[in-house]
Amino acid sequence: MIVDELLRIARDENIPVFGIGPAAEMIDEPPGYRPDDFLPGTQSLVVFGIPVPRDVYRTESYPLETIWRSQNLLYRRLDTLSLRFSALLEENGARALPIYGCMPLGVNEAGSVVGYVNQLRMAEIAGVGVIGKNGLLIHSQFGSRLMLGGLLTTASLPAMRCPEIEEPGCPPDCRVCADICPVKAIMPERKQVKIMTCLSYTARTPAMSKLKFAIMSKLNPKAAGRYMSLTAFDEHTFHICSKCVALCPYGNGR
């Protein structure tokens, strides 16, 4: 069984969170951002997560550099695993497309930076967590610290999640993330982040001219997305804020 083989690799690679869900549940994504727009005939979503260790977000010595390095290394590991799982599905007669974390990026009609496929939504459908008021995936063991890999496939795989955890979601009275955000980018009622407000504050991208990007976004959003993907992906961007992750108390009791 292909699912057994996927799970065996996940175990061997120490992937603590793994899930499969039906692609049909993403039908309400905007046109151009649905699984079928990238891989026609997509049946299943496969998503997995690896946490950034808690003390990466707690250290008082060089915290930003430590977070930056940890996230960049994990992106590469997760994306490599997405490729490996996709190749395995292909060897077994299905089509499969890896979905990378934060790559490639696009620019929508409103001029906002967007991921091509909503990986957080994929993760929620696959049952590996729920979207919190900070707009990130939250998990009752790993809080907001999970980083994700995943893929789309035409294989019709049974829905499953490992481990089986019922996520209660954010406590109704918690607003830590929204209150702590220095630029009030978090909209807790909508479980969304004003992404351009957040990025304008936190992202430092030496190789990308903000002026050039702003002009390109207006004239040619597709070219602007490619420019950003080429110049700002992982170690080419430094973030000076991760407070909504670092201070989220979800999962602290585990």
Ligand code: SF4
């Ligand atoms: S990273 Fe910082 S600026 Fe961005 S939403 Fe989180 S707390 Fe706000």
Ligand code: SF4
């Ligand atoms: S800080 Fe509180 S409200 Fe925000 S995501 Fe974490 S648990 Fe939810």
